[in-house]
Amino acid sequence: MIQERPRGLSSPIVSVFPLGAHADTGGVRFAVASTSADAVEVCLVDGAGADLVERRVELPDRTFGVWHGHVPGVRPGQRYGYRVHGPYRPWEGLRANPAKILVDPYSRRITGSVTDLLAARGWTEDPMTGPASTLDSLGHVPLSVVTAPDVLTPADRPDVPWSETVITELHVRGYTMRHPEVPPEHRGTYLGLAHPAVLAHLKRIGVTAVELLPVCAIADEPPLLERGLSNYWGYATLGFMAPHAGYASVPGAEIEEFRTMVRALHGAGIEVILDVVPNHTAEGGVGGTTISYRGLDAPAYYSLGGNGHDADITGTGNTLDSGSPTVIRLVCDALRHWVTTFGVDGFRIDLASVLGRPRSGTFDPHAPLLTAIAIDPILSRAKLIAEPWDATGEGYRVGGFGVAWSEWNGRYRDAVRDFWRGHGGIGEVASRLTGSSDLYKVSGRRPWASVNFVTAHDGFTLRDLLSYEGKHNEANGESNRDGTDDNRSQNFGVEGETSSPVIVARRLGTARALLGTMLLSTGTPMLVAGDERWRTQGGNNNAYCRDDETSWLDWTDGPEAEALTAFTARVTAIRSGSPALHRDRFYRDGDVLWWHPAGRLISGGDWHDADLHSLGLLRGEWLLLLHAGTDAIPATLPPDGTFTTVLDSTRPDGAPAGCRPLPGATTITLAPRSLLLLRHTPAG
Numbered sequence: 169m170i171q172e173r174p175r176g177l178s179s180p181i182v183s184v185f186p187l188g189a190h191a192d193t194g195g196v197r198f199a200v201a202s203t204s205a206d207a208v209e210v211c212l213v214d215g216a217g218a219d220l221v222e223r224r225v226e227l228p229d230r231t232f233g234v235w236h237g238h239v240p241g242v243r244p245g246q247r248y249g250y251r252v253h254g255p256y257r258p259w260e261g262l263r264a265n266p267a268k269i270l271v272d273p274y275s276r277r278i279t280g281s282v283t284d285l286l287a288a289r290g291w292t293e294d295p296m297t298g299p300a301s302t303l304d305s306l307g308h309v310p311l312s313v314v315t316a317p318d319v320l321t322p323a324d325r326p327d328v329p330w331s332e333t334v335i336t337e338l339h340v341r342g343y344t345m346r347h348p349e350v351p352p353e354h355r356g357t358y359l360g361l362a363h364p365a366v367l368a369h370l371k372r373i374g375v376t377a378v379e380l381l382p383v384c385a386i387a388d389e390p391p392l393l394e395r396g397l398s399n400y401w402g403y404a405t406l407g408f409m410a411p412h413a414g415y416a417s418v419p420g421a422e423i424e425e426f427r428t429m430v431r432a433l434h435g436a437g438i439e440v441i442l443d444v445v446p447n448h449t450a451e452g453g454v455g456g457t458t459i460s461y462r463g464l465d466a467p468a469y470y471s472l473g474g475n476g477h478d479a480d481i482t483g484t485g486n487t488l489d490s491g492s493p494t495v496i497r498l499v500c501d502a503l504r505h506w507v508t509t510f511g512v513d514g515f516r517i518d519l520a521s522v523l524g525r526p527r528s529g530t531f532d533p534h535a536p537l538l539t540a541i542a543i544d545p546i547l548s549r550a551k552l553i554a555e556p557w558d559a560t561g562e563g564y565r566v567g568g569f570g571v572a573w574s575e576w577n578g579r580y581r582d583a584v585r586d587f588w589r590g591h592g593g594i595g596e597v598a599s600r601l602t603g604s605s606d607l608y609k610v611s612g613r614r615p616w617a618s619v620n621f622v623t624a625h626d627g628f629t630l631r632d633l634l635s636y637e638g639k640h641n642e643a644n645g646e647s648n649r650d651g652t653d654d655n656r657s658q659n660f661g662v663e664g665e666t667s668s669p670v671i672v673a674r675r676l677g678t679a680r681a682l683l684g685t686m687l688l689s690t691g692t693p694m695l696v697a698g699d700e701r702w703r704t705q706g707g708n709n710n711a712y713c714r715d716d717e718t719s720w721l722d723w724t725d726g727p728e729a730e731a732l733t734a735f736t737a738r739v740t741a742i743r744s745g746s747p748a749l750h751r752d753r754f755y756r757d758g759d760v761l762w763w764h765p766a767g768r769l770i771s772g773g774d775w776h777d778a779d780l781h782s783l784g785l786l787r788g789e790w791l792l793l794l795h796a797g798t799d800a801i802p803a804t805l806p807p808d809g810t811f812t813t814v815l816d817s818t819r820p821d822g823a824p825a826g827c828r829p830l831p832g833a834t835t836i837t838l839a840p841r842s843l844l845l846l847r848h849t850p851a852g
Contacts, residue, residue, distance in 0.1 A: 183238070184231045186501065188274030188409075189314045191244050196314055198227060199236035200250055200272060201494050202465040204262055207253040208235040211269055212246055213311055220307050222269075224251065233468075233494075246314040247279065248272070249306075252463055256300045258291070261467045261476040263458060265290040268305045271460040273498055275312035275407045277423060278385040282457060284308035285393050290458030296476065309459045310387060310406060315423065321430075321511035326437050328376045330551070330574070330616035330692065331752040334740055335441065336370065337379045337625055338697035339401070340415045345720040357417040358425040362432035370438055373700055373733060374740025377439040377551070379516050381625060383426070384442075384502075385410040387450035389484070390457060392713055395645050400715040401625060403484075403518060404450035406460060408502035411510075430511045439513035441551055442506060446488060446499040446537075447522035447558070453478050453485030468494040471528040479528040482519055483559035490537040491526025499523075499537060504546050514551025516576075521556060521563035531562060533570045542572035553619055567607030574617045574692060577604055581621055585633070585656040587781070588682055588796050588841065594783045595775040598762065601785060601792075603690035605754045615754055618691035622682050623699055626652075628709045630682065630699035633657045634675040635664055640707030643714060651710030664707060676702070676728065677841055680735050680817040681794070684843040687739040688792055690751050697721060700736040701729040731820035738822045742815060742845065748788035761786040765795070765838065767804030782838065791846040795838035807833040808851055815845035 187199045198210045212223040227237040242248075249271060254264030268290050271278060282288045287308040292301045344350045344360035354360040361378075370378065382402030389404050402412065416422035430440050449469075451457050454477055461469040471479040471489040478486040488495050506512040517523060524535040532538075541547050554573045556565045566578050580600040587597040599606055603615030623630050628639075637659045639651045658678075660671045679702070687693050698721040705711050711719045743749045762770040763784030774780055781796040782803070791811055793803060805811050810829040815822050818839045829849065830836065838844070 184234050184236050186274070187234065187497075188272060188276070189248065189312065191242070191314055191317060195238055195240040196242040196246070197236065197238045198248075199234050200227075200274070200464065201234050201468065201497075202252060202254075203233040203468055203494075204465045205235065205252045205254040205264060209251045209253075209266075210237075210239065211249050211251055211306075212239070212242065213248060213306070217307070222306060242314060244314050244316045247311045248314060249311050250464065257476075258296050258454065259476045261470070261472040263290050263462050263466050265300045265458060265463055267300070267302050268458045268463050269309060269311070270458070270463045271310055271406055272312040273408065273460060273464070274501070275385070275410045276315040276318070277313040277413070277420075278310050278407045278410045279313050279413060279420070280310040282309055282387060282393060282459065285390055285457070288457040288459055289455075290463060295454040305459070309457075312407075318505070318509045320508055321427070324434070325511065325513055326376070326434055326439050328437075328439055329752075330614065331750045332744065333376050333439075333551075333616065333692050334374050334687075334743070335377045335379050335619070335692065335694040336373070336375045336697050337381070337443075337694060339381045339625070339719065340383060341715070342400075342720045343697055346717075347721075347723045354417050356415070358411075358415050358422070358429040359417050362429045367432060367436040367438070371436055373695070373736045374744060375438060375695070377441050377513065378433060379441040379443060379553075379694065381443050382445055382518075383412050383415065384408050384444060386412050386414070387459065389450055389452045390455070391452070397645065397713040398715055399713060400719055401712045403445050403712070405445045406450045408444070408446065408498060409505050427510055434511065439551070440511070441514040441516055441553065442512055443516045443518060444503065445518040446495075446502070447519040448482040448484045448486050448488055451486060453480065456485060465494065468492055481525065481528045481558050481560050481563060482522060487522060487528055489527055490523045490535060496537050496540050500540050500544055500547065503541065503550075504544065507546055507550055512550070514553065516553040516555065518555055519558045519563070520554035520569070520573075521558040521565050524565070524569075525558070525563065531565055531568065533565075533568055538570065542570060548572060567604070567611075571612050574613075574619050576624070576694075577607070577618045577620055577691070579607065580604060580618060580689070580691070581624075582656060584622055584682065584685055587794070588678055588685070589656065589658045590781055590796050590798065591656075593776060593778045593780050594770075598775070598783065598785075601685070601689045602760060603751070603754055609754050615690045615751055616692045619694050620686050620689050620691040621694040621696075622686050623696045624694075625696065626710060626712070628655060628657055628707075629696065629703050629705055630679050631675070631702050631704045632707055632709070634678055635659055635704070636707040637663060638707075639709040640664075641710050643708065643718065644710060644712075651708075655709060665704070674841070676732070676820070677818060679732065680822065681796075681841055681843045683736055684739055684815060684817050684822070684845070685794065687736075687743055688749060688845060690755075695736070700733045702732050734821035739815060746788075746790065748790055755787070759787065761806070763791070763806055765793075765801055765803035767833065767835070786848065789848050791848050793838060793844040793846070795840070795842050798840050800840055801838050802835050803838045804835045805830060805832055805846075806848075810849045811846040812849070813844055813846050815843070817843040
């Protein structure tokens with residue numbers, strides 16, 4: 169039912185900003201950007217199902233491309249959306265359609281989901297040449313909700329220095345869905361992540377920051393809706409300022425519960441980094457939905473081709489235009505909101521190269537949006553991590569971002585995986601072990617700008633990296649076409665799980681060597697939640713739509729999980745206890761001694777020897793020995809002082825069999841695929 173369409177009360181220019189719905193003592197001020205609209209109505213929705221009642225109020229003023237007005241009597245909790253009147257010329261990218269009720273991009277809270285794909289589409293017959301859909305979408309799509317005024321979060325944060333940071337990447341839902349100590353009603357929620365048992369585990373393994381997969385309000389894309397699946401990972405943002413409602417234990421309590429989670433993590437000394445996706449939205453390509461941005465002002469939000477089609481450098485069907493003032497304002501306002509209102513400590517920017525490619529053009533590290541984030545007085549103090557690529561070759565920019573940014577170092581991942589499967593020599597991995605100065609020093613960054621990782625959410629888990637040579641993604645419904653084929657993995661002779669104790673031991677030993685390498689490399693290490701518990705996804709390297717036991721962490725205790733957890737805890741404790749193992753500066757000439765297992769310095773020719781799979785790195789008081797060969801070899805220690813083993817990857821928990829100091833020049837045996845860390849005591 170539609171009630172009357174009164175005009176809202178005009179408001180002065182000073183009330184245009186901030187955008188969104190803001191409650192005051194007399195009602196709510198609404199403000200939404202649209203430069204292409206002829207008129208905008210705010211639609212106040214009450215009731216449910218067949219009893220939905222909609223009251224439309226025309227926003228009376230347009231200032232700076234923003235439609236705004238004050239509606240008396242509206243209170244927090246009111247559901248609302250916008251209807252936009254204007255041109256519908258898809259070939260020009262203009263898709264105003266008042267039959268579609270639209271989510272406010274500045275929503276603090278979003279309720280509901282797409283329940284009728286046909287109603288959510290703004291077109292019929294053909295998205296480019298067909299007429300606009302006249303099917304009303306109300307009742308079939310999400311709605312915005314007016315919230316109480318924001319409460320600023322106190323600035324009491326862990327403030328962990330970058331050089332001391334250890335990250336674990338985790339999924340709010342998947343991390344606790346199967347946790348036996350978390351109450352059933354809190355599993356898979358923000359409150360589940362705040363549970364003392366969860367915090368205790370994170371502290372045990374030395375984590376100082378959690379990097380949460382997307383928690384901004386999520387809407388499943390059309391292809392998944394058609395297959396009856398959901399975007400489990402969450403890289404399908406509908407609202408950049410609203411916590412995802414599906415992770416609240418109580419419907420509608422997502423704001424309060426998210427704050428509780430952040431406070432609990434901060435209380436444990438753990439920072440909160442959000443994975444945000446300001447490169448595309450959940451609306452998909454031109455054949456997708458019209459539930460927010462597309463209906464409000466597609467040319468102002470999306471990068472469009474000359475014929476009105478979406479440019480797609482994200483692989484999702486659309487690309488937010490990082491050169492648009494509307495997008496720049498939205499992204500900066502949203503990130504700032506998470507910091508000031510919720511106390512978030514930093515951000516990992518998904519497909520961050522898109523932010524450096526205005527109008528989907530060539531990459532510029534000083535592009536407007538990247539620069540706006542980097543110089544913002546609030547955001548510049550947050551931890552900023554770029555995923556330095558997109559879905560195109562032009563977007564691969566590892567090492568190419570500005571001084572304010574750390575980066576997921578994809579070259580580190582590839583080099584370490586290759587080294588431990590015996591591919592190539594030692595030259596590339598040596599650069600990665602010492603902070604990747606070739607990538608980050610020239611721009612004036614520090615070693616911690618290299619976020620070192622071996623596994624991530626997209627790809628094999630650590631266990632699967634050592635159990636499968638090929639992906640097994642059939643359950644995703646895409647005939648195993650999705651997911652990368654560049655896995656650099658190994659299976660030790662058997663594809664998948666095996667009962668062979670010999671193969672299992674080799675896999676676990678190599679897993680410890682991989683974890684030890686990453687955690688002892690110069691830079692910022694990033695674990696993936698569950699790798700320390702030997703988690704498997706059954707060979708699925710793209711479990712983006714698997715909201716089930718495929719993705720949920722299994723907390724069942726077992727000897728392998730406990731031993732690998734103990735190993736991880738041992739290495740992070742060693743790392744945190746020694747400044748030499750988490751340096752804040754790059755090494756200078758002479759700071760590092762590269763040691764050959766034959767008992768000599770590594771020389772020029774060794775760096776290019778494709779058959780050399782062993783090296784030693786002496787820095788300060790520590791000697792790190794890596795041997796990726798499949799046979800045991802003798803290795804002679806440097807001649808000066810004594811050496812005491814403190815970490816041995818051949819042992820289940822890393823504790824060495826003996827602690828007797830070894831004289832310099834002693835010849836020891838390096839087991840196949842093994843890592844040793846020894847403390848060096850100089851002579852005298």
